[in-house]
Amino acid sequence: MDISDYGDITYEVEERIATIRLDRPQARNGYTLRMSDELEDALQRADRDEDVRVVILTGAGTDFCVGADLSGGGFDVSAGDETSGQDHWQEPAGRCSRTIHLMNTPVIAAIHGAAVGGGLTITLSCDFRLAATDSRFGLVFTRRGIYPEGASAWYLPRLVGMTRASDWMISGRIFDADEALASGLLTSVHAPHDVHRAARALAHDIRDTTAPVSVAVTRQMLARLAGEPSPFPAHEVDSQLIRDLPTNPDAIEGVRSFLDKRPPNFPGTVPHDLPSSLPWTDQPTRTST
Template sequence: MDYAEITYAAGDRNATITLDRPEARNGYTVRMSDELADAFGRADEDEDEDVRVVVFTGAGEHFRAGAGLTQGGGFDLGESAWQEPAGRCSKRIHEMNKPVIAAIRGAAVGAGLTITLLADYRLAATDAKFGLVFTRRGMFPEGGSAWYLPRLVGMGRALDWMISGRIFGAEEAKSAGLVHQVHEPGEVLDKAYELAREIAATTSPGSVAVTRQLLYHLASADSPYPAHELDSRLTALLPTHSDAVEGVASFLQKRSPGFPLRVDRDLPSFLPWTD
């Protein structure tokens, strides 16, 4: 896919996906949603597994100031399988085996916030402003945000932000658990890369992939018993699991690990979310 509204770059064991409409404060469009879905898939399915982490950011002074409503197009309510634009991106991030770090400065409003709820980390600049402004525009939450947001910040805070549609700052977002770290605007992207390097250097890609999906698929189960069952099957693999053997050996030998297994071919075959 040729990208017109985002950019994609890979190097140093990470991929950077950047919203690239700074003249429109990176306003969300249907084309951008499809480009993002393609780019996250590209990073996740990297054949050489050079990409371990995705850094997600925006060009200019704003991450994304909501939807570019004047762009129009792409809305076909006649198809039952039709997916709204924010969901096209957020569903692909949800399905990823690789962690995503969102580096946010300036406005992150509407779709500019909902698609970051799927990121594993959200790092914000001190100038970041957040808002789920749908009710103030006569619209409805999208991107699966009504499912994700209460799991991140609790139902009470989710109700406040979604019903009022008010704008709130980085410190309120951090105190609620929406944002993991707050940095000066000129530092937030560097901090995201610093975190990406740490994850790439110290963790097993297979373990990260399984752990990420365990949390999404089992955290809302009706009881802990499905988690216990899957934990037992996974733990039974460890004596002959190459990454576990390497993880223990590198710890005992006080050296950096070199995990040998690949996500595309070496994940356990019995994981319930795989086909």
Template sequence: MDSAHSTGPTGDYAEITYAVADRIATITLNRPKARNGYTIRMADELAAAFDRADADDDVRVVVLAAEGTDFSVGADLSGGGFDFDAEAGPDPHWQEPAGRCSRRVFLMNKPVIAAIQGASIGGGLTITLPADYRLAASNARFGFVFVRRGIYPEGASAWFLPKLVGLGKAMDWMISGRVFGVDEALAAGLVHSVHEPEELLGAAYELAADLASGTAPVSVAVTRQLLYRMSNLDSPFPVHEVDSRLIASIAKNPDAVEGVLSFLQKRPPRFQLRASTDQPDFLPWKET
């Protein structure tokens, strides 16, 4: 990335950093001495940072990374328990911390690339499942270790994981709670590619740059949510109804014209529509 066009870590963050360069936002877990164990504060800061990236039309892609040798070893409760009184119990609307991040990533209009090195365990793994890409270092290792701690899967991982790797592999990993290596993760489709540790971030930024320069923001936002929200319906017909309205709308879509012209003229596209304001108003999830 070109540092001359970047903004350094900004905002009132204590346990993450946030920076933007070349239309790529980098959100970095920043508790390396604690192996990036996540806390209530980190979970809330992550959700706020994804809010910020999604609201910024100059940001096209988000890279989720981590300082230090490990991505995250999961929940760190050493500073106390949850953010509710243990005797009184939580408010009915309380959300567990990992889910505060994974829910927000699910709702993103922009692609998210997780760059994972070292240990990615428990909630330190579940928060990456809604990402569009997971790139891993060759030294990465993974574990949904909840049953070995007497606790339960979090981050809505029981919904996300089977969609990525199938129910059988999700059962194996979650019911056994075993730690597994990067080769098994790659073979199952949990990660998209494997890189040497020193090359991991470079690979993530190379992918991010391609997405930022070559794809249309509204097309990406709509396609991402089509896949997440409609791919599990019990027939293709509701999806085709939405498809038909979307395809009909391209007659008045300047990005569609630009996409064709840029291809014919063999030049990079200059898409104008914004994901924050220009998505079709008839999308079914807009009503929820």
């Protein structure tokens, strides 16, 4: 897919920051199969681009995303590729959250207005969720007679705990930005006119002060090790990584720049310089294209 083929989203790169914008403002960015296809393609495009250090995911118009587009009176769940079989079909919101989960590049969700249903679950695998004070959230599946998607039953309890996840998911009630922040769902809350500025400021800080390889490895460690039943698998990975620090060019530059009191210029690039000692190097790092 080419960028010129995008119709439900827009994609742009400026100052090494990719902005992916849901772009159906007339439909309050209602989620469609086409949007799912385009989001997966755009996220993978950003992750392949060595010049992109951070991705911002946001929406055009008054709302981030009101969830599945129900204007047709139902749910479009056509598998598309019948040769793969129904068992291999991936629901649309989950394709987005899974792609983000597998990325090396950090993703910031900049949310305003409504983020409901799939419009919220696609953000749960993001590294940061910044929201406007006017944001409203809801996991409204039980109120539509349907089921949680976007792997939200896995992500949400890890973010906010089982008690709050059960409250939000079983009741399907709408909640505001203050409750979302207090529960740990959000990184920060800003005035509506400031949320995108705050997202870009965070993106600039990550771009200017962190090492791409270190960020990618840290993302992978959090995604793959945080759910382990004990700390020992993480300790084994830590030990392999720390053992190699004396010859790691990024680590050497990090120390030198600190001592010289200057901004770092990390030489490592992703994926070329990812450590070979990572135990999941033979596992997928992104969804299939």
